[in-house]
Structures are given as C-alpha cells and as structure tokens.
Amino acid sequence: MKIIKKTLVYVIIFLSLTGCKTEELYLKKLDIIPADKYYSTDILPDSAKNIYGTWKALQTGGGIAGTSYKPDFDYLLLKPNAVFGIVRNDSLIAYGKLTLLADNTMHINDVWFLKFDFDQVANIELFYGAEKYFKLIGNDSLDLMAPCCDRFNTMLVRQNSDWYNSVNPGTLKGKISIGPLCPVETIPPQPGCMPTAETYKAWQTAIWNSTETQKIMDIVPNLDGTFQFDLSEGQYVIDFVNQNNNKLGGSGLPLKFSITHSKTTQLSINIDTGIR
Numbered sequence: 001m002k003i004i005k006k007t008l009v010y011v012i013i014f015l016s017l018t019g020c021k022t023e024e025l026y027l028k029k030l031d032i033i034p035a036d037k038y039y040s041t042d043i044l045p046d047s048a049k050n051i052y053g054t055w056k057a058l059q060t061g062g063g064i065a066g067t068s069y070k071p072d073f074d075y076l077l078l079k080p081n082a083v084f085g086i087v088r089n090d091s092l093i094a095y096g097k098l099t100l101l102a103d104n105t106m107h108i109n110d111v112w113f114l115k116f117d118f119d120q121v122a123n124i125e126l127f128y129g130a131e132k133y134f135k136l137i138g139n140d141s142l143d144l145m146a147p148c149c150d151r152f153n154t155m156l157v158r159q160n161s162d163w164y165n166s167v168n169p170g171t172l173k174g175k176i177s178i179g180p181l182c183p184v185e186t187i188p189p190q191p192g193c194m195p196t197a198e199t200y201k202a203w204q205t206a207i208w209n210s211t212e213t214q215k216i217m218d219i220v221p222n223l224d225g226t227f228q229f230d231l232s233e234g235q236y237v238i239d240f241v242n243q244n245n246n247k248l249g250g251s252g253l254p255l256k257f258s259i260t261h262s263k264t265t266q267l268s269i270n271i272d273t274g275i276r
Helices: 023-032 046-051 162-167 197-202 243-247
Strands: 008-016 053-062 067-069 075-079 083-088 091-100 111-120 131-137 141-145 152-158 170-179 205-209 215-219 226-231 234-240 255-259 264-272
Touching: 023 053, 023 075, 023 083, 023 091, 046 131, 170 197, 170 255, 215 226, 255 264
Parallel strands: 170 264
Antiparallel strands: 008 264, 053 067, 053 075, 053 152, 075 083, 083 091, 091 111, 111 131, 131 141, 141 152, 170 226, 205 215, 205 234, 234 255
C-alpha cells in the first residue's frame, strides 16, 4: 500500500472580540452626553485632568468584613467636563457628573475628593457609596477610596497601559484535528486510528511572533486536540515547527491572528495527513 503524505490544512478562525477594543471606542459610549450637559467649563483643576480616560476595575475591597471582591462593573469612563460612565458587559449601564467636594481630611498631592452624581443609575456600589477620594498613582493606576470606615475602595488601571497589558491578557482557544490516520476510517474510529501525543508531535505546530523570527511556544494540545493559552495583546503566527510539513502541498499555515486584551480568539485547525 502506497501512502501519500500530503498536508492540507484548512483553518477556520472565529474571533470572539465583541464590544469595544480601544480606549477611544469605549469613551465614544459617552457621546450621548453633550460636553456641556453638566458644566460649561471643566470643574477639575489642571492637576486632576490626568484622571480622564478609560479605567479597568481590578478589585474592590473593604466593607465590614474587610475582604476583597470582584468589582460589580468592568470599566469607569471619565471624560472632560467631569462626565463619567460605567460599563459592564460592554454596555453603558450608568452615567452622570462628578462633583468636586471640599477635602477636609486628606491633603495629599494627586488626591481629589469627588462625588458620583448619577443621572442614569445602576445597582452598583458606587451608587450607594458615591463619595470617593480619587488617588492617582503615577499615570496608570487610580484608587477610589472611601472617606470612612466600613465602606468600599476600588482599584483601577488605565486601559492600554503596561500594567493593564500584564493583568488583562487575551486568550487563545482552539482545536487541532489530524486525519485520516488509517486508510479506512470507521465511526467510531478504531483505537489505533485516533490521534495520540506522538501524532501531534509529528505535526508539531507553534506560536510565533508576527515575523516568525521568534518562537513563543509549542502548541501541545490535549488528546482531543484542544488547547488554550493566555497571550499579551498583539499579532502572532501559527505555523509548523518542521517547515518541511509546509512543503507537502498544504494550505492555511502559516496563519496570522490577533490577540486582544480580555477577549478570546478561537481557532480550528484541520490537518489532512493525505493517508488514503
């Protein structure tokens, strides 16, 4: 029996990149609010204007128990003229204005005492504990601190900052299918005609940087072909480690794909061994 080894790789890429992907697109959610809806000029001093932008909520802590909790919103949007918005599941669930309050307890640089005055309300902690000290740490970290005990504090990080990139990787999920592995296939397959770890190793694939000059990692799937990795946002390539596999008449690899923060990219890779 003559076995012709021919690689036909058909790749279907499904991108679960729903919602907004950049800071600018998130801030566009506040376009429904005119810039002068609440104030004709900005109430915040120049030293406070670095708080404007898109902030990812990382952690909420405090209360009577003093423990940490998952935040009840995803993003805090702040734009000039003291407009704020709250995003959860890619939807704008609340918005309003910031009110500058007299600071009677803290006299620290880069800390401002503000109140969330809601125009559109939501059942979140910020609605019930609306007065917060805004503490800017550097340019990329923002703490919302309660003015009194037994209340809640929330830590946020600026979207697209280095810190944001490190704590909010994207996810690559996929499945590699290899076959046929026998000249005659049956349903269900015979045990000897099912992929093993050695099968995937013989057709080893890997994730490379966008120019394929550096291998990031080998893809070592489960026996059912599935795999999952966390990757920093950026451009990548999936290709065979053994480039001779690419010379056997296949198509589809190398495959370029993108990873976006906090989103999932899904791939299905089908490798036809050519066994007939």
